[in-house]
Amino acid sequence: MKITIVAGARPNFMKISPIIRAIENLSTSNKPISYRLIHTGQHYDPNLSDTFFEELQIPHPHKNFNIKSGSQAEQTAGIMIAFEKELVENRPDFVMVVGDVTSTMSCAIAAKKANISLIHIEAGIRSGDITMPEEINRMVTDSITDYFFTTSEIANQNLIRSGHLKENIFFVGNVMIDTLLQNINRIKKPAFWDDLNLAPKKYYLLTLHRPSNVDEAGSFIELLNDISAHAGDVPIVFPVHPRTQQILQETRNEFPNYHFVKPQGYLNFIYLLKNSNAILTDSGGITEEASILNIPCITFRNSTERPETCSLGTNMLVGNDKIKISEAFQKLKNLKWPNSKTIPLWDGMASDRIISILLKIHYA
Numbered sequence: 001m002k003i004t005i006v007a008g009a010r011p012n013f014m015k016i017s018p019i020i021r022a023i024e025n026l027s028t029s030n031k032p033i034s035y036r037l038i039h040t041g042q043h044y045d046p047n048l049s050d051t052f053f054e055e056l057q058i059p060h061p062h063k064n065f066n067i068k069s070g071s072q073a074e075q076t077a078g079i080m081i082a083f084e085k086e087l088v089e090n091r092p093d094f095v096m097v098v099g100d101v102t103s104t105m106s107c108a109i110a111a112k113k114a115n116i117s118l119i120h121i122e123a124g125i126r127s128g129d130i131t132m133p134e135e136i137n138r139m140v141t142d143s144i145t146d147y148f149f150t151t152s153e154i155a156n157q158n159l160i161r162s163g164h165l166k167e168n169i170f171f172v173g174n175v176m177i178d179t180l181l182q183n184i185n186r187i188k189k190p191a192f193w194d195d196l197n198l199a200p201k202k203y204y205l206l207t208l209h210r211p212s213n214v215d216e217a218g219s220f221i222e223l224l225n226d227i228s229a230h231a232g233d234v235p236i237v238f239p240v241h242p243r244t245q246q247i248l249q250e251t252r253n254e255f256p257n258y259h260f261v262k263p264q265g266y267l268n269f270i271y272l273l274k275n276s277n278a279i280l281t282d283s284g285g286i287t288e289e290a291s292i293l294n295i296p297c298i299t300f301r302n303s304t305e306r307p308e309t310c311s312l313g314t315n316m317l318v319g320n321d322k323i324k325i326s327e328a329f330q331k332l333k334n335l336k337w338p339n340s341k342t343i344p345l346w347d348g349m350a351s352d353r354i355i356s357i358l359l360k361i362h363y364a
Contacts, residue, residue, distance in 0.1 A: 008042035008103025013052035018178035022351035051265040079106035123148035124155030173345030181348035230329040
């Protein structure tokens with residue numbers, strides 16, 4: 001069985017790591033598995049790409065397209081052209097795409113145009129917000145996928161309502177949590193920890209990168225000011241995504257309780273998350289990790305494609321609603337944040353389930 005695995009952006013790297021490990025562990029002489037790893041180069045900052053390969057012990061990719069920056073259309077076209085050529089030269093039995101980034105959709109389209117069976121890891125999740133580029137990527141990818149591997153029963157139902165066959169949908173759990181649990185004992189204190197006099201549970205961790213939050217300078221600065229006012233004297237550690245760096249450089253506003261740091265590698269970031277008083281974010285994946293680590297999570301979005309992080313985890317959606325933001329900080333300060341409950345199959349074994357199922361499909 002030959003699988004071409006696609007990674008293009010930071011969330012992808014965390015998802016492919018345990019899958020590659022499962023392939024290496026489950027391949028046998030009777031049922032051999034080989035894989036070819038493709039890095040599209042969608043994320044090209046070393047802190048968002050190279051570091052993750054090293055820290056998560058992912059083999060160097062067999063091919064890196066080095067697509068780099070550009071508009072959505074430019075990235076999509078560049079990735080599709082490069083991946084089409086790759087599939088002609090190295091045709092697999094399956095193409096595996098993960099998550100919902102531009103690379104996911106682009107390579108899914110190229111694979112199906114080449115009549116190659118398509119696997120989507122983390123299929124079926126929906127935010128209901130069509131203004132999010134990721135939502136479009138999910139919908140397009142799932143519309144042409146052959147084998148769906150899901151993180152929740154809710155995702156299963158989303159796919160079934162879209163007309164997909166139950167026998168091609170497999171609820172296996174969450175590969176992001178596989179990576180978290182496999183590496184939790186390897187996390188590392190960032191170099192700036194002592195310089196900033198940080199202490200466990202004595203700071204907030206902030207990440208913001210969604211266009212709706214950071215692309216308009218005025219509303220972005222207003223949100224930072226709101227967070228700062230509620231945080232009071234508690235430091236806020238903010239690893240600055242490249243998307244937000246330019247706006248911060250352009251503003252003259254001063255934020256005395258913020259510590260702006262460079263994007264962090266996986267092991268450093270999880271250390272910061274695990275030891276924070278709370279995570280303040282607009283990310284989807286981080287809400288999953290926070291829920292498993294039982295860290296309070298305030299999410300600056302009005303919807304989520306991961307509703308189980310709200311119903312069973314530690315996630316609370318506040319959008320940019322000042323009242324909801326204030327209420328969330330009050331819960332934190334009054335120590336009334338709900339504890340996380342068990343989320344079904346988020347147990348570190350999702351990748352093994354995926355590869356076991358693919359072996360049965362291919363060698364049936």
